[in-house]
Amino acid sequence: MKSFIQHTFSMLFLLFSSSVILSQDKNIQITGQLIEEATSQAIPYATVVLHDKTTKKIIAGTTSDDSGKFSISTSNSNFYLEVSFMGFETKNIQIFNISNNKADLGKIILAPDNQTLDEVVITGEVSKTVFKLDKRVFNVGADISSTGASALEVLNNVPSVNVNIEGEISLRGSSGVQMLINGKPSVLADESSNALGTITADMIESIEIITNPSAKYEASGTAGILNIILKKEEKRGWNGSVSVNTGIPDNHSVGLSLNRRTESFNLFAQLGAGYRSLPKDSEAINRDLVNDEVIFSTGTEYRDETFYNLTLGTDYHINDLNVLTLSANVAYEIEEQPSETIFSSFDANDALISSWMRNEVTDATNPKYKYELNYKKQFENNEDHTLLFSALGSFFGKDQSSEFINTTISGDDNDSDQKTVTNFQQADYTFKADYTNPISDIYTIETGAQYVINDVGNDYEVSDLTNGVFVTDEALTNNFEYNQKVLGVYGTVAYEREKWGVKAGLRVEQTNLKTLLTNTNVANEQDFTNLFPTVHSSYKVGEDFSLQAGYSKRIFRPRLWDLNPFFNIRNNFNVRVGNPDLQPEFTDSYELTSIYKIGNASLSSSLYHKYTTDMVERVSTYIDGVTITTPENIGTNSSIGFETNGKYRANNWLTITGDFNLNYFDRVGTFESQVFDFSGNQWSSRLGSTIGLPADIDVELTGNYQSGYETVQGNVTGYAHLDLGVRKKIFKGKAIVNLGIRDLFESRISEQLVSQETFETYSFAQRGRFITLGISYGFGKGEAMTYSGGRRR
Template sequence: MRFSKHLFILFIFLYCSTLLAQSKEISIVGILVEEASMQPIPYATIALFKNDSKDIIGGTTSNDIGEFELVTSSTNFFIEISFMGFKTKTITEFKIQNSKINLGRIKLSEDNEILDEVVVQAEVSKTVFKLDKRVFNIGKDISSTGASALEVLNNVPSVTVNIEGEISLRGSAGVQILINGKPSVLADESSNALGTITADMIESIEVITNPSAKYEASGTAGILNIILKKEEKKGWNGSISLNTGIPDNHSIGISLNRRTEKFNLFTQIGAGYRSLPRESSAINTNLVDDEVIYSDGLAYRDETFYNITLGTDYHINDLNVLTLSGNFAYEIEDQPSETNFRFFDANDVLQSSWLRRETTEATNPKYQYEFNYKKQFANNDEHALILSALGRFFGKDQSSQFENITESGSDVDSDQQTDTNFKQADYTFKVDYTNPLSDTYTIEVGAQYVINDVGNDYEVRDFDGATYVVNQDLTNNFEYNQKVLGVYFTGAYELEKLGIKAGLRLENTDLSTLLTNTNDSNAQNFTNYFPSVHTSYKLSDNMSLQLGFSRRIFRPRLWDLNPFFNIRNNFNIRIGNPDLQPEFTDSYELTSIYKIGKTSFSSSLYYKKTSDVIERVATFEDNITTTIPQNIGTNGSIGFETNGKYSPSKWLTLTGDFNYNYFDRNGVFETQSFDFSGRQWSTRLGSKIGLPADIDLELTGRYQSGYETIQGEVSGFAFLDLGIRKKIFKGKAVINLGVRDVFESRISETNVYQPTFETYSFDQRGRFVTLGLSYGFGKGEAMTYSGGRRR
């Protein structure tokens, strides 16, 4: 009996121990890495399955550095790890020690067959019309490649990104880049910030060549708006870049981007030195006295530069995002130059020759900061309110010494000094509200206020043999203040194939300039209306049409208005005109996009009518040519443009564009008629060739025809750019070799023909060779970084 009792107690003890053992949880941990590069694999799936029934027990995903932890109370299971593009790994053997399974570092190998299937079967990137813009939707044929945003842009029709990261639209630079419809430090083309955005983060790219009333009326080459996906857990992205070149072009750049559920943190740090040589020459011919002055010289702009960018996107919740960012840059300039002059009389006899030597030093601090708040509404992703504020500052403290050295003939020694204290502050405040009232109706309303505040204190001193005396005729202190207030409203009606959008923008410009040393002031206040109408029609899956009209304005810039004398060459002077008025352009455009086999085209017919055209007019006195901008008449331009992209195979992509326009000028200035007509055309042909060993070769040839001006002509030129890129370490590192203007044929020549004088000017930059190495870490491949300074 006693034995039976002890046996029963022992049985109960063992049973309870077994239950306790079964209910004790087991922790499973490990780190996932790529077998080839040993880089971490974030967001892979780790799942537990029952050994007998194959039913799933539980699962998790790896974090942004490849680590994972999974807890289970089961002991009869196997582990399966999967991630797109990699072979699935099954683990059936493991040890449990102290209620923990430590799998250590788990290597996943790439599955090339699966990757190929994804590219073939997945959604293909394509372009569609959306009334006032074209939208390039990013398919998995691009998003799964790990490319940077710059490489994605290079796949967009009408957009070209060269080997150094310079972006152009329809062959024109000066493109405004937006991120999710707003300005951003990430969109700064001159830094590597765009390189930290990878292809799988991008939803689509909007191409806007004829902006609607929603956008400010001042003209640009166009707008590219990068729409990011709402996925937030993207982990670390970054790159380190080293660059060198001839002429001197050396830099280092570090870019980092960290995306979490709540934050997107980004930074970019860069430093470098580069030299920009410029060769120039000029001939001033006095047809009255038959005297000629020749000048030729070489000038350098040597720069040491530093910059740092910091910013964050804070996702308050799924519907509210706050962005704060800032950038600071500092440049140290040295501008040595030498110009040789020769003066010949009417008998072609040399009367004198001299050398003008310049030594210029300058420091340029600059910074910008931005605040953006975006609120989306739950009823529709497109229903949004955006508030933004952007501030910029640029300063220049410059001093120059000019020395004239007589080499033969008459004494022309005339030493001079200049000092420049320049400060510019710009502020932009915006509010934009978009509301899709239904599937077919959408309204947009908003306002923008821009403040430009500039001061340029410029002093010239002449050497009188003993001291330097201020030259009051050339010295000025110029103050420029411009405020532009704009409000707009647009309404859109859009069906599956047909859509129309109309809008009106009202802008008030308050501009004032003041020459403090002479108390000459100029105040302008004007209000203008800028209507826009766009319509699109989808003929088929392979062809769509878009028709648009907009009115634009070009406001004179600071240096167009400032009566500032550049005395580097005393016989060829450019100054500004404080009385200059803005020019207005009515732009009409019919555009089509269509596909023929593997080729995609975009073609446009356009007409532009511009009033109060700003032209640079040359005058001649005492053998000195003075060029000043003036408002002269109207210009009507009709043209045709087409561009295409053809990819006959994976290793070859051909791109090209052609632009032809005929213009008719009408105007009178100081009783002289400037009525004439002319034509101008340009073309670009590019090829990207995939060579063995993961090498890409890029060749881009351009030709710009000559054209007539109101007083003469500008000659044409052709040039070739070359780029070679080699990927190493599975694309984690990239070596770039770029050669701009391979044959040194990019030459600017301008002739002015007038009854009493003729002038000729020549300008050339020369060949530039750059070599860069970039290493990328985190998701995606290495990001190309040109090492360029902030322009």
């Protein structure tokens, strides 16, 4: 506060003193450059003031420029210089070497003010994980290997989180994760639209991992919640950063981030554009165990995307207690999905029946936009006493056309052509009101409501080439309409002492879901109301040891693609279809977590138990050589797991992080007279190290292992992979060059076997090695894109 008052007063005084100083003759000019002690980086916008030695009054004042340099003049010969900046010790200079009315002080080193820094929570380089009552916060600012990568790749570095080769997100080995952006649902967090690919690592400040959410959060997502917090600078004046990235396979992008903050407004903008190619090699074997016939396929498919992304927004500080935020995001993608697959069919004697090539040419355009209005009111009695209203609207569209050409290579004739046309539109609306009141130092209440509307239409048409003319296949053509409305109301009460605290809450949600196949007029409607209680507690045993415990009830509501009965015919021998009659699954989740520090190491361990009813599993059936996979509700799943993760800072140049998760499950269920009772386990681990080298070079190595596990009809193979990252600071840290290599040894795979009495289906996929090279530069008060989360004001 002292430095802030000095800064403000000196600026006011500067306006008056400058005119007087200019009129003086024989002024003494003092110059210098302000430098941080720890990093040798320049300190811009620090306060520089000249005082009269006798009266201590201010004679003149200025601030340092972008490079930390300053120049100040005075005709008073009896003065001393004072330099101050928040977070650093104030420095007084009494002795000057004056020559020709000039005094060059050179580089002035400012040391951090440890007392001030103790009051500021700094994440990033200091610690990747911060623990709170009902969540963990993972800061990704220093994750050098993810620079230039998408949000999905960043998530794959977060403890407890795994992203498979298809982009499916799991938390502690379980799917059904609810994704949020800045605490709210967003089209950018919709897995089915691949929109997370439009968020790059340099846009993310932190990720909240909520394995056992309180009643304040939406009850969907049986595995928990992942909340991506995007950066929004808070520095006064202009600041920003620009980044350029390239990679192999093609991964080229440019990004610009701008921020202008005044007393009343915070204007922010982000602009990005680029091109990326995502190749995938795949292999599949369909084996009929009744007649021993086999269909084998192998090929490569691509998803080539040109994308443009623009975000504009403003925070309007009506006064100290009221803030209005309006933001909008517009994105546009142009997709091409070429693929080439070789099919071969063999009889019981392994003799070739036929071999043919299937080529796909797919073009799509994906417009998407979202808009958001927030109003936040703080009350005078307490800054945590708040009322928040928010409204979010979003749209995602896909206009896609595909052509499939079969060309016989040998054997029986399999020449045929097909076309598909898809017109997909999704509109989502979310309205929220949240009220938080710390009614005393130990009691806090929260209450609020949320109303969510999801409205989707998927018009899908398949045509076959017959006698030179494409004829619509009515059996595969339909328009699927999906409309879901969820109303939720919640309340929580928290009691928190210095060492012990407890938080209890209840959420009520009413769901109305309607689906309709318009061509066949087949409709399905579900209407249900559920209660979702939550309890969380924490106990601080000592300064270095704490315990947390929690319980919550969760729901997984079937998504559009789980319900839509139509499918992509890229490989028409292995197809996935939805189930319009699929019911939601419910999970009771219990968790006990310990957090402790041992010297330079910090560790967190959790013991958890989940019991899920109406478990959703993908079940495969085999008809005429075609494997059809459909989600079904199959019985219950009881699991118990142990997870531990930690960080050890060996010295100032070596940091080691690790994560281990073991999950044992017991399945009970029956589907169409087939019993699916079995037990199994799966585990995953991650070990990473950050090594500081001379010349401001950092190296990061991250090894991952995902074990294999048993499924209701077969098994999934485990895999290990290694990521490498190198970072080099240049221009005194204002610019950073990053090199990242994903899957260094090309060992990350997706391999699954479905084995039943009458058939077997094997599938394999691999994306291979990805190399990225990027450079980012921060200007104004901005920093380079590896922004650590510690903000200067």
